[in-house]
Amino acid sequence: MDIKPENLISLLQQHKPLPQAQVLLLCGEEDYYRNSIIAALPEYVFGDTPEADREITVFDKQTDLAELMAAINTYPFFCGKSLVVLSDENLWAVHKKKNDNISVDNAEANEESINQQDEELDTKKNERLTAILTDVPDYCTVVLNGRKFDKRTKLYKALKQKAIICECNRIKEKQLPDWLNAQANTYGARFTYDAIEVIVDIFESVMEDLPLGILKQEIDKLAIYTAGRKQWTAQDVLNIVAAPGNTSAFAITNFVADAKLKEALEVMAIEKKRGTNILPLCARIQFKLRQLLRYHELKSRGYDYNSMMKELGLSSGAMSYVVKQSRHFNEKKLRQAIIAINEININIRRGGRDYGALEEVLIKLLQ
Template sequence: MSYLKIRKEIQSGNIKPVYFMYGTQTFLMEDLLFQIVKHTVGAQDDPNVITYSLQDTLLDLAVEEAETFPFFGGKKVVIVKDFSLVSTQKPDTKLEHDVQRLQQYIEQPSPEAIFILLAPYEKLDERKKITKALKQKTTLVECFPFDDRMLSEWLDDQASAKGFRFTSEGKDHLLERVGPQLLLLASEMEKLALYVGQEGQVDGKVVDLLVARSLEQDVFALIEFAVKQRLDKALSIYHDLLKQKEEPLKLLALIARQLRIYYQVKEMSRRSYSQKQIAMQLKLHPYVVKLASQQMNKFDDQRLLQLLEAAADTDYAIKSGKMEKVLAVELLLMRLASVHEN
């Protein structure tokens, strides 16, 4: 089941006895943990919230804790982090865990405990019996990067919880500035909520006022201005980044990366790949592919190849000592601006 559906269930008081969460988005796991604790025992520092890590604790102890009646009655929350027993990765521990004990527990979990297993891994070892048992007998939560629809729904849900709402433009501006990074988005939304207050509205102007662009977004804008012959704007962004102590070679690498993404997305789109398929093949977030898809038609293939060649020439000139790095990137921006649009 998806994170969003599980979160709504928890908030409505429908809390299951055993949760198995896996995936690369640990922010989502932490948020669900917070919601479960909030709606069962109330606070993270409650003595009925017990956390273990399989790196230094036997699984038996966590299961035994879940089977033990909680202090002062009520419910207890038992959390097992670093649950590597289902991962394809080799566990970083010499402890011998009794997996059979866990399998017996999930068949008949304690009614007084909420037992939560956290596996922050991209892939599960589907050959293992414990993996199959957990997927069949527990509430499975997949914690992976959101697609566009889920990201939009998550933003609306977070805004509603904080007492404000987004306009369509406001949501787009926030994603353009911050990208799909949930932790950063949550932080920025705290600022937006304080600024507009209860029942407030966040539009594009509010976002532009309060939310700084990410480095990737600055580079994206820098390229856009350069290829549109707005060299003054491109150089202004570049020198602002230098004042922020950004390394010219790092900026050059990001420029080249962005140009490669344009070329790859353009080529794969021509072969009728969907944005989702492109994101999977290139191992990019779907939102990055979406932005590239909106911009790629501004470049023909020859132009993109010229820009990539210019970036490679600049990198060589810097690393071979032929050019000073700050000046070299400036000259690259000038070359980008000199490659005329069709």
Template structure:
């Protein structure tokens, strides 16, 4: 079950009386709850048949009272419990254990006229009894972040919905600079949506969205400048490489961070070379390295500028420079310039 299947199920009239929604992608949690509000209860009587509780206002007694209240002029009541603490890990007191036991038993026999929704933003411990009971008798849905393919589809759909078309290269640039797919990124679809609205506002009546439009709105990402810098090093273009480095430093980027990002890019190139030799396709390499396919395609092309031996040497040089910078033996700007001189000669 995913958001779209559940949405269709609800729209077709199947409303369950127990849900648990959680996960990184809170955008979908909010959307599905709005769908339930629209189809589970008559909005004309929402004031009587809708109850929301969160944080300190939550008690098991209040949950039970809300669920036991009969709906007014409707077949169903909707009760939302947000961030219920007993889904989280950690020890609980004996009294709290009794309370959880009671609630776990109660939800098995609560009235069919109640639609009870637990909505968690906080982390969930799936071993908890309450989680296991809801999973058995209700519907549990973990809204994970979208993968690269689904993100492309979603962004395309949203622009189309707003009467806009986004060119493929513009979409690639947008995704790459949004930082949504990066490992450990905290960006969500809510952040992506904010950027989409900014782009739509910027282009106004213009129907087609180009790379240039997105560049005006999205902040520059260090990864893109690093890619250009490594590209310049690979093409032995010392002048461009030094200019890119100076521009990054002028913009306030940390020298050590630039150094570590160059090392990261060199490692990606080594992995691209090695996996390509083993017969992997660009898409297979992308899956293996958890990177977007277009990043890998660019990486494979960039890797052609370097011998594998040179890339390994460069990483060792960077580790040595990193140590010297941290121990005060060399200035970070000078170390980066030396690296560029060494590998563009």
């Protein structure tokens, strides 16, 4: 049986019964999903059984199959349940050996012979492991945990019939909004469209290897910061969420919003030396300037404080901060800076200047 990681986590957390629950195969590159599932399993399997009485065995390297079989088939005396976590990927990996001492003339023939012998050894190991994992007693739950799993093996084909298979693949950028809102929903909240855009901008430089575990920690911080509010805004994200290696972008943006030119340029100089990608920084600064410009526009149209707060999607505390920052700018300068940063983004993609051009924009804006 195949199941999506989000669905499996939900079932485990809600303690709902799983079909074919004796063996669970977790595979895929996304560590966050696999780690979350493994973390949820002890409570799911053992319920309120004290930790000291829980029978949990972990095999992560140099696994002896006889010891594995004993752990699976030994009845747990104290609680009547056992959990075996098998993270030793060498057990199901196909190894290719090379012999550097063979002659060139016989290299191809010898390599073929060695590989055939090696595959035969792997086949025997695979068959023995298959026999163990297809005969797991009802009181035991076995979890196979690894990034890679060869679907051509006899073991995988057997587990396809007998086990729950959960492929924990990395999510793509287009899947991120749904993932974010699913996380927010666990707190009874939802991101605004602009808030999701800001998160995508923040994590743009690491999108191909998106660290969901770190992003989940930032969401947990957001839940505390918003204190039960049902809608999480772009300003909430700007105030709280920090991407790995990108914390300086937040500091620079705050310095710009507070009209602290010297401090902003000093931190930018450090990031320039580090070779930090400037595009996420431009996006963050531009978002803040657009927010301040929008405030000025609403104010000039006669909006009252509460109406502006609602229009901008801000909490009372965040709104007061925007009002304070807005005093450093007028509409004309904000518009000029926003247009200039747009041009920087276009020119960078064409091989144009980056940090120097942004420095000039900020100097014009803040002097």
